[in-house]
Amino acid sequence: MNRVIVAAVVALSATIGGIAQTPFPTRFSAALAERAEVQEALAYIDRNFDRHVAEWIRITEIPSPSGQEAQRAAYVGGELEKLGLVPQVDGIGNLVARRPGTGGGPTLVYAAHLDTVFPLGTDLTVRRQPDGTLHAPGVFDNTASVTNMLQAARALHAAGIRTRGDVIFIGTAQEEIGLKGMYYWLERNKGVADMLIALDAALGPVNYGALGIYWSRMTFTAAGAHTNNSRGRPNPARAAAQCITGIYTVPLPAPDAPVPAIYNVGGLMTAGDVVNAIPAEVTFSVDLRTVDPQLLASLDAAILEKCESAARAHQVDFEREWIQRSEAGGRPEDLADRRRHPLVQTAVDVLRHLGVTLPPGREAIATGSTDSNAGVVQGIPSIAVGRSRGGDQHTLQEWSDIESAQIGAKQIVLLTAALAELAD
Ligand SMILES: [Zn+2]
Secondary structure, X not given: OHHHHHXXXXXXXXXXXXXXXXXXXXXXXXXXXXXXXXXXXXXXXXXXXXXXXXXXXXXXXXXXXXXXXXXXXXXXXXXXXXXXXXXXXXXXXXXXXXXXXXXXXXXXXXXXXXXXXXXXXXXXXXXXXXXXXXXXXXOOOOHHHHHHHHHHHHHHHHOOOOEOOOXXXXXXXXXXXXXXXXXXXXXXXXOOOOEEEEEOOEOOOEEOOOOXXXXXXXXXXXXXXXXXXXXXXXXXXXXXXXXXXHHOOOOOOOOOOOOOEEEEEEEEEEOOOOOOXXXXXXXXXXXXEEOOHHHHHHHHHHHHHHHHHHHHHOOOEEEEEEEEEEOOXXXXXXXXXXXXXXXXXXXXXXXXXXXXXXXXXXXXXXXXXXXXXXXXXXXXXXXXEOOEOEEOOOXXXXXXXXXXXXXXXXXXXXXXHHHXXXXX
């Protein structure tokens, strides 16, 4: 009896295991990882990890606010040049270097953004703690990826790895202010990328979708007036207040809905300069996000309507200005084909091979807010993968675990061997 139950349970779990293991096509195999030149490249990363970390600290301390990435680009370009590549900086400030393949394989593009959200003058000194972490603004997002990409390029070179497809390394500019460098490159290189991999996240699930992000600036204006003459005069502050209150009545899907949405109002606000006058102009920002393009459009329209009706009610002028508009990739069911592209499962399998634990059923998720969004919305097979473990990005407390960056770099070697196809 017991034996029968045990046998049944084993059979059942084997079936479930079989289904859960590889429901999607992959280009990764343990045999590929075992090939001598791949092993050599992975060993290079192990052997040179002290230098990897030293360079990580060095790059983190090069200031690189969005639009001012030139110094970082020059450093990365100089290092790639030592590998025989011919890096170039394009018109927006992307650093681009092509590693030619032997021919006949797909072109694989890596994008690691060079910019940070920290203005010039921010103290970028990296502090290394005894618990195996580095602390500094930008150390995690995205300097860890930039360094991993460089180190993986060196490992491929040192091990003499040849691929059939070209590999293009891009240190992108202005990612943090609307993926501008990535859009710029894709616009001028149509049809070049067969697959796009953004290196920009914590190690964890592979992202193959795109979170739509709408950033608006709402501006209410009127003539203004001294307080003594203000009774009954149009007041942009009252209109703005009514609009903000109204926006927060716009219903959202439940937080645990399959496709959630969120907005945040007033991250930036401006108003008058003095106490004793109606302000002539009041502005505030709206940050609206969801992966569902229809929901994004309808929520945006509802928010806009709240502002327009508030402006009418208070007889002030109103204008909406786009700060950033990053389109949504689609709901998970719309992206079913994307999930089946081997790019996604290959990345999942590579992470598993490197010992990264992924949440069951959520190994790959249909969202993302990185350079890969630009590829997703243009129909290019695109994913974002992680760099290391860490947190508090975009704050002065940003930190990263050191050891896990080895996984981040090795992942790039394995993805390259699997997706750009090893030449014989
Ligand atoms: Zn980032």
